[in-house]
Amino acid sequence: MPEDVDFPLPYLATSILFMVSTFGFVISFYLLVKFLTRKGRLSSFQKLCLAKTFPNVIVCSSFLLWVIPLSIIQPLEVSRLPNVVVGQVAGAGAYIMGLLIQLCMSANRCFILYFPLKNYIVDKRSSTNLAISVAIIVSIIFTCVGLPDECGYIYDPKVFTWTSESYSCAEFQLNVLLCSVFTLAIMSNSLNFITAMKLLFCNSFELGMSQAYTSRRRRRRVMMFIQNVVQDCLHMVDLINCIYISLLSNDLWFQFTFLTLSFVLIYALDGLVMFHFHPKLQPKFMRRRQTSIACKPVFTVL
Numbered sequence: 001m002p003e004d005v006d007f008p009l010p011y012l013a014t015s016i017l018f019m020v021s022t023f024g025f026v027i028s029f030y031l032l033v034k035f036l037t038r039k040g041r042l043s044s045f046q047k048l049c050l051a052k053t054f055p056n057v058i059v060c061s062s063f064l065l066w067v068i069p070l071s072i073i074q075p076l077e078v079s080r081l082p083n084v085v086v087g088q089v090a091g092a093g094a095y096i097m098g099l100l101i102q103l104c105m106s107a108n109r110c111f112i113l114y115f116p117l118k119n120y121i122v123d124k125r126s127s128t129n130l131a132i133s134v135a136i137i138v139s140i141i142f143t144c145v146g147l148p149d150e151c152g153y154i155y156d157p158k159v160f161t162w163t164s165e166s167y168s169c170a171e172f173q174l175n176v177l178l179c180s181v182f183t184l185a186i187m188s189n190s191l192n193f194i195t196a197m198k199l200l201f202c203n204s205f206e207l208g209m210s211q212a213y214t215s216r217r218r219r220r221r222v223m224m225f226i227q228n229v230v231q232d233c234l235h236m237v238d239l240i241n242c243i244y245i246s247l248l249s250n251d252l253w254f255q256f257t258f259l260t261l262s263f264v265l266i267y268a269l270d271g272l273v274m275f276h277f278h279p280k281l282q283p284k285f286m287r288r289r290q291t292s293i294a295c296k297p298v299f300t301v302l
Contacts, residue, residue: 007252013160014071017264021063024268027275028056034281044128045108045224049274051132052101052231055094055139059267062090067260070157084152084165091153091162091263092177093143098267099184099235100135104128105228106191113198113221142180146173160256162263178243185236192229199225227277231270238266 007013035042035050042050066086070078108128146152150167153174164170199222241262246255275282 007158007160007256009253010071010074010160013253013256014068016261017063017071018068020261020268021060021068021264024264024271025057025060025064027268028053028060028271031271031274031278031281032057038281045105046278047128048101048105048108048132049278051135052098052105052274053271055098055101056267056271058094059090059264062086062094063264067155067157070155071160074157078154078157080152080154083154084147087153087155087162088143088146092146092173093139096142096177096180096184097135097139098270099181099188100138101132102228102232102235103184103188103191104131104135106188106195106232107131109221109225109228110191110195110198113195142177146170159252161259181239185232185239188232189236192225192232195225196229223277227273230273234266234270234273238262 032050032053035046035053038046066082148169150165151169151173152165153162153170154165155162164174199218241258246258248254279286
């Protein structure tokens, strides 16, 4: 990229990033606090949702505390160490952690539907904690491998985009990350497809349970499945934007939209999706409104 390049309307781009990242940080941090302070024991799916708030908060806060200040100040030279640390934590560690947790959520929905009796045999808390621990360890590894010289992922305030350093080490790490992302996306969406088949073609009631209870339970499972699919689709959209759409034009605003803005917007929307599908965590005035709407006759979800 030429040294004398000028990004058109830089303050407009900075304002957009500020609004999106602030919204994403507030809603994900709100969910994080609500999950942690919620009375009673969290279900395995709720615990995974709690874990999902961490990469959301990390990515949005990296924009608020690093990307936006750099974009406003426009320094002649950016120190590599803090730049690569933020880039690796947000662009590699948090990114892969979000996808790993998403895979765990898909596996959770599939396992519960296909092996309901084993829920009483397997210690779900231990298995969920183990899955989250593995996701954290893998994310730390992906973060650390980019910290050595010529291996990192950095933000360039002149063109408002994240990019790998122009060395073979950084390109290799990027290829490993993309292969991992593709693999996780395929696995997660395959599990979603298997789960959808079970939800669509299995309408039997569970032994010893009333029809009303079974219907409510089925509706709850359908809503959790929809939440999971929407979150998976968000990551797929960002992946397509990054790998394919961004290559269609070298225009700076085009690159900014489908790389930088897409990156933070996906994590902000991910928090919004979880907020929408967890009404019990929403503020009381929103719950009262939903309760009044729920009192009206509605069609049964089959």
